[in-house]
Amino acid sequence: MLDELLATWIDRQRWFGGKGRPIDALSIDSDVELAPGLRHLIVAVWQEGSRDRYQVLLGERHSLPDRLAHALIGTVGDVHLYDAVHDSERTxxxxxxxxxxxxxxxxxxxxxxxxxxxxxxxxxxxxxxxxxxxxxxxxxxxxxxxxxxxxxxxxxxxxxxxxxxxxxxxxxxxxxxxxxxxxxxxxxxxxxxxYLSTANDGWDLALASVRDLYASLPEIPASEVGGDFAAESMRLGAATARVHRELAAAFPTDVIETHEVKRMAEGFRRRLGRAVAEVPALRPHVPGIEHACHQVELLTNEVPVQRVHGDYHLGQVMRTTTDWVVLDFEGEPGQPLAERRALSSPLRDVAGMLRSFDYAARHLLAGHSEADDLEPRAQEWADRNRAAFLDGYAEGGGVINRGDAVLLRAFELSKAVYEVVYEARNRPTWLPIPLAAFRPR
Incomplete structure (x- = not known):
């Protein structure tokens, strides 16, 4: 009975990774009583021949308060079973x-x-x-x-x-x-x-700056708008470089030799081919992306690699009263653990943040009645903050030489290719945001 209730409930949870596919079977691998009315479950879910395991805190109450009604999993006899993470009296x-x-x-x-x-x-x-x-x-x-x-x-x-x-x-x-x-x-x-209770989310701060820019007169440059974000972008760049230096000191480092760099470029091309097959709007930009991949193949220097953040963007950083703090070092949750722990170029993180600036500049334009008129302002904001971030990264000790710039551009475009597929699947009105990445800079 509990298996059936969990199978129905888990498919509706935001964190469930198997949405859109039928659940073939569900079993409870582990069931530990933590306290009266509280159990820790590890649940195995089988879909299309593969198994994923999930963690559930199961609460039990004979009378369920209204504040927990949204967390109800089901009822067995006179016992209400619910997701106990929402119960402050149990956690x-x-x-x-x-x-x-x-x-x-x-x-x-x-x-x-x-x-x-x-x-x-x-x-x-x-x-x-x-x-x-x-x-x-x-x-x-x-x-x-x-x-x-x-x-x-x-x-x-x-x-x-x-x-x-x-x-x-x-x-x-x-x-x-x-x-x-x-x-x-x-x-x-x-x-x-x-818990950084008084800190501000980097994405929210960037959006506030963009809103100020859009609300200002067209003839006022971004550098003179009251919510100019460039100084913060520069500080964030310096903080990012410091985090990269600390990661290089705390964990092993290595280099990727020339033949491995070429293999990396081939990986970019394979992802591009799959993306174009799914999203034809990407096809006109293929020559430019192919050119960026070819430039990577021409590199003759070794590429330093180390532990990196792996999923770096404005939503992963917080501004405290003194400086920037970086959060969520788990990497991309959907990727295998070995890939998330693998050494990579720190330019991958830099590219992720640069893409985030483009998103911050443009996402408010989706469905906006004046989107065409505001597009140049969006580009101005993105360019200004991208440059400030890179200046801060250099000031903080991050090195981006000519060869690094080639690799950085390829990382950026590869990230944008991923974003094109994601937006086409989930938010089609946002598709112009990543497509703008392929314009000449």
Whole structure:
């Protein structure tokens, strides 16, 4: 009965990765009682011959308060079963377990050595999460529950703990984590960090600047608009370079030799071919993208690689009262763990942020009645902030020489190709945003 309820419920959750495909079977691999009325489940979902596993906190109540009605999974007899991450009266076990370093039926709850965890704050679920679920405890902690479980240590736990051990700046301090064994491998279930309660999201700050620009008179240059963002973009570039330097110091580094660089260019081409087949609007831009790939193939220098963020954009950074902080080092959640932990060029992160500036400049134009008139202003804002970010990156010690610029352009275009496919599938009115990336700069 519980299996059937979970199968119906899980298909409706934002974090479920198998939407659009029928669920062939669902089973409960692990069921641990954490406290009266609270169980920790690891659920296996089978679809089209493949298995994914998910983490569920199952609450049990004979009477379900109205505040939890939206979290109901189903009813068995007179017991209401619900998603207990939404129940602040149950989620104190996370803080208690990490504070005590408790082990329970294969669940290992740990805290950073020397970290003192206050167990008093109550939790609240952040609504913005998609692939995971984050709980905020007062104004002190944010705990991310990794819903889809992949055997192995999550890169976010690995990277942030390593950087914190070096007293690196530009990160939110770690406090604790929860792990278990999947397929004989230690696997991260949750990670808790400092909650930046007074910080501002980078994407929101950038959009405020763009709105100011669009509302200003056309003859006023972006540099003179009240919400000019370029100084912040420059600081963000310097912070990004510092994070890259710290990652290179905390983890092994390597170089990609010339033949491997050529293989990278071939990978760009394969993705381009698949994208063009799906989105014909990309076809007129193929010659320019092919030219960028060819320029990469002509490179004769080795390319340094290291651990990187892997999914870097304005939504992954926060502006505190003193500086920028980088969040979410887990990489692209949909990619295999080995790929997310693999060494890569730091220019991949730089390209991701440059694409984010283009998105910030243009996404407000989707469906806008004056989009054509505002397009030059969008380009002006994007160019100004891209340049400021790159200046800050150089000032912070990031190196972009002529060969790097070639590779950076290829990373950018490859990212834009991915965005074209994504927008065509999910937000067709946004398709002009990534298509604008292929114009000559």
């Amino acid at each position: 104190d076990w996370l803080l208690d377990g990490m504070a005590r370093g408790e082990d329970r039926s294969g669940l290992r709850m740990r805290h950073v050595p020397g970290a003192a965890i206050d167990t008093e704050p109550r939790s609240m679920v952040l609504s913005a999460e998609q692939s995971n679920t984050s709980l905020v405890y007062g104004d002190a902690y944010i705990c991310k529950l990794f819903r889809r479980l992949i055997p192995g240590v999550n890169p976010e736990l690995e990277i942030v703990n390593a950087l914190a051990a070096r007293n690196a700046p530009h990160i939110a301090q770690p406090y604790g984590w929860i792990e278990t064994d999947l397929d004989g491998t230690g696997t991260t279930l949750a990670f808790m960090q400092e």
